[in-house]
Amino acid sequence: MAADQGSWKPNLFVPGFPKCGTTALCDYLKQNPAIYVMEPKEPNTLAEGELMPPWGSRRLRLMRPYYPVLDFRAYRRQFERHPEARYRAEGSQNYIFPRRFPRKLKEFSPGAKLLFMIREQKSRLVSVYFYFYTDHRDPDFRRWVSERVEPEIGKFLYSERLSSFHDVFGDSMRVVGGDALQRSPQHVMDGVADFLGVPRAPVAPLQSNVGELKSLSPEARAVRSSRDRFVRDIRTPVTYFWNTADPGRESPFLSRLFQLHPLRKVMRRRNDGAERPRARRTGAAPEESLIPKELAARLDEDYAQAYEFCRSRSIMIGESD
Numbered sequence: 001m002a003a004d005q006g007s008w009k010p011n012l013f014v015p016g017f018p019k020c021g022t023t024a025l026c027d028y029l030k031q032n033p034a035i036y037v038m039e040p041k042e043p044n045t046l047a048e049g050e051l052m053p054p055w056g057s058r059r060l061r062l063m064r065p066y067y068p069v070l071d072f073r074a075y076r077r078q079f080e081r082h083p084e085a086r087y088r089a090e091g092s093q094n095y096i097f098p099r100r101f102p103r104k105l106k107e108f109s110p111g112a113k114l115l116f117m118i119r120e121q122k123s124r125l126v127s128v129y130f131y132f133y134t135d136h137r138d139p140d141f142r143r144w145v146s147e148r149v150e151p152e153i154g155k156f157l158y159s160e161r162l163s164s165f166h167d168v169f170g171d172s173m174r175v176v177g178g179d180a181l182q183r184s185p186q187h188v189m190d191g192v193a194d195f196l197g198v199p200r201a202p203v204a205p206l207q208s209n210v211g212e213l214k215s216l217s218p219e220a221r222a223v224r225s226s227r228d229r230f231v232r233d234i235r236t237p238v239t240y241f242w243n244t245a246d247p248g249r250e251s252p253f254l255s256r257l258f259q260l261h262p263l264r265k266v267m268r269r270r271n272d273g274a275e276r277p278r279a280r281r282t283g284a285a286p287e288e289s290l291i292p293k294e295l296a297a298r299l300d301e302d303y304a305q306a307y308e309f310c311r312s313r314s315i316m317i318g319e320s321d
Helices: 022-030 072-080 101-108 121-131 141-155 159-172 178-183 185-196 218-245 252-260 262-267 286-290 293-312
Strands: 012-016 035-037 087-090 113-118 173-177
Touching: 012 022, 012 101, 022 035, 022 113, 022 178, 022 185, 101 159, 113 159, 113 178, 113 185, 113 293, 121 141, 121 286, 121 293, 141 286, 141 293, 159 173, 159 293, 173 178, 173 185, 173 293, 178 185
Parallel strands: 012 087, 012 113, 035 087, 113 173
Antiparallel strands: none
């Protein structure tokens, strides 16, 4: 049986790690009829007031403490609408950062289960760089690593965070390798279903726009970054106020109209594939060679330790290398 039956609270969290494939995992979870994954999948409601690492722009540093996409009332309404779901899930990656969060999550939803994603660390670092490019717009990858990542490297590593969550949740958590999910999604999701105690469900392939900024020149990145920042500055407050006020609650027509509005399409970045160039590279990203040797060694060591930690405690689903 799923935990906390009869309660509105989520009983399945996908709290990280960023740029490891958590969005894909949540999209696969949505395909199982026994699981409801809220939209947006990253409400960050429980992270309100927490401190986040400054991997984006300097302006973001001034926005701390963190504010959520959904306030608590809207957050609760999203789950109350799906009492039939055996698992009620959300995938806020920011829950991985605050050190007190394992205990905080346990107190909030005592019977919850957790799913984490990990991947090889150096390629992940490159992905984080491009993901936050819209905010930092720093064309110098090495400088960004030195100024933004190394001072907060403890929040980037797997081992300590996995250990702290395992101390609290024990066998109620599992870890999935991002490359395993990409390589064998059906096998991995069957393992997830077995862990959750729900019937296995066939999974359909997912579309991906991964790597589009990597395929652009620095000049083209700057143009895309400016446009994306403009869209984000519109998307964030509009989405927040829509979800908080929830005008579509009593009007399905109004809700559907908002979903179909051209601005909503832009905000959710559902552009035609022809308009969004994708990376065609194979092998390691060139930026990986710019990672300082000491940092690269530490990242490799952390990944190996995290994998061994999960393997030795039998909490790994799929293979990660």
